[in-house]
Amino acid sequence: MDHLSEVLKILDGALRANASMAANYAGLLADKLEQSGNRQQARQVRERLARAPGALVSVQDGERGISLNNLPVDGESRLHTVDVSQPASHDICLELPSAIESRIQEFLSSVRHHDALVAANAALPNRLLLYGLPGTGKTQLARWVAAQLGLQLLTVRCDTLVSSLLGQTSRNLRRVFDYAEQHPCVLLLDEFDALAGARGNERDVGELQRVVIALLQNIDALPDSTILLAATNHDQLLDPAVWRRFSFRVPMPLPDHGVRRALWKQFLASYAPATLDLDGLVARSEGVTGAVIEQICLDSKRAAVIAGHSEVDEHEVFRRLGLMLALIERCH
Numbered sequence: 001m002d003h004l005s006e007v008l009k010i011l012d013g014a015l016r017a018n019a020s021m022a023a024n025y026a027g028l029l030a031d032k033l034e035q036s037g038n039r040q041q042a043r044q045v046r047e048r049l050a051r052a053p054g055a056l057v058s059v060q061d062g063e064r065g066i067s068l069n070n071l072p073v074d075g076e077s078r079l080h081t082v083d084v085s086q087p088a089s090h091d092i093c094l095e096l097p098s099a100i101e102s103r104i105q106e107f108l109s110s111v112r113h114h115d116a117l118v119a120a121n122a123a124l125p126n127r128l129l130l131y132g133l134p135g136t137g138k139t140q141l142a143r144w145v146a147a148q149l150g151l152q153l154l155t156v157r158c159d160t161l162v163s164s165l166l167g168q169t170s171r172n173l174r175r176v177f178d179y180a181e182q183h184p185c186v187l188l189l190d191e192f193d194a195l196a197g198a199r200g201n202e203r204d205v206g207e208l209q210r211v212v213i214a215l216l217q218n219i220d221a222l223p224d225s226t227i228l229l230a231a232t233n234h235d236q237l238l239d240p241a242v243w244r245r246f247s248f249r250v251p252m253p254l255p256d257h258g259v260r261r262a263l264w265k266q267f268l269a270s271y272a273p274a275t276l277d278l279d280g281l282v283a284r285s286e287g288v289t290g291a292v293i294e295q296i297c298l299d300s301k302r303a304a305v306i307a308g309h310s311e312v313d314e315h316e317v318f319r320r321l322g323l324m325l326a327l328i329e330r331c332h
């Protein structure tokens with residue numbers, strides 16, 4: 001049967017008397033039917049949806065702590081704990097070494113063929129852990145993954161989640177995972193170490209331990225089909241128990257020679273002088289992150305625009321790079 005995973009989700013929604021979940025997945029089913037050419041069936045599903053009592057959905061959402069515009073909010077502050085976006089491939093610049101890219105493509109295929117893999121008893125949970133230094137493009141990669149799958153990206157900043165009162169964190173987590181289960185989306189736990197590294201922290205160990213346990217329980221309760229991404233700067237802080245729950249684990253390395261070349265070109269774009277010593281920049285920028293290259297390019301472009309020039313000053317770019325290298329050096 002085609003679209004079995006959507007049908008199962010709709011069934012889950014109905015059995016749990018969760019109109020929102022059933023309606024969201026019925027919407028997705030209609031989209032998929034339409035994409036596969038079954039327009040008549042898609043229309044039938046949508047007609048049913050249009051007749052659904054909308055009031056029921058919003059009352060239920062209210063009870064579950066889902067606010068009017070459908071985002072889980074922090075119980076105390078009423079702040080949004082989740083950011084929803086719809087990334088589009090064409091405005092995401094991402095350069096990856098080919099080994100990493102092919103691993104990400106494997107993850108994407110595994111997600112796309114999840115139903116068939118389940119049927120063959122060969123499925124892995126749709127869970128990807130990205131780890132690497134800050135500024136290596138982990139958040140960017142998560143946006144790209146969502147764009148490739150054509151799904152909403154639901155980003156939870158775990159550092160914010162933790163700081164918004166420890167006592168509330170477990171409840172907040174439950175809401176976020178509930179929301180993710182009910183909406184076709186990619187759930188990203190960003191700055192994941194804030195949660196997952198909790199056990200090694202100096203702060204109230206008991207309370208933090210409860211947060212880690214709550215996190216593990218939420219991950220375990222999640223159906224394998226829900227797409228869960230986590231990004232962390234400190235893989236060494238991650239609890240091994242958390243680490244094991246991700247079937248795909250991908251390191252985000254510092255950009256290699258080829259990636260640095262692409263990044264300098266991409267970020268300088270038309271502001272690159274024709275005589276630019278690109279090889280020199282690529283060689284000199286070994287060991288810096290993509291974020292640093294982007295920053296140098298933006299700063300240099302800004303200086304050019306303000307000075308009324310149509311190209312960046314090459315010496316200025318090298319000077320800024322030198323400053324950044326000195327800063328990085330001093331931090332080590």
Ligand SMILES: Nc1ncnc2c1ncn2[C@@H]1O[C@H](COP(=O)(O)OP(=O)(O)O)[C@@H](O)[C@H]1O
Pocket residue numbers: 093094095096132133134135136137138139140141231252255259263289290291292294
């Ligand atoms: N490999 C890369 N390809 C494209 N852009 C990159 C890359 N690495 C870093 N960047 C740039 O650096 C910025 C920060 O990246 P981000 O994804 O936030 O890093 P992280 O989440 O790993 O800290 C992004 O705006 C992105 O444009």
Ligand SMILES: [Mg+2]
Pocket residue numbers: 138139140190191231
């Ligand atoms: Mg990030």
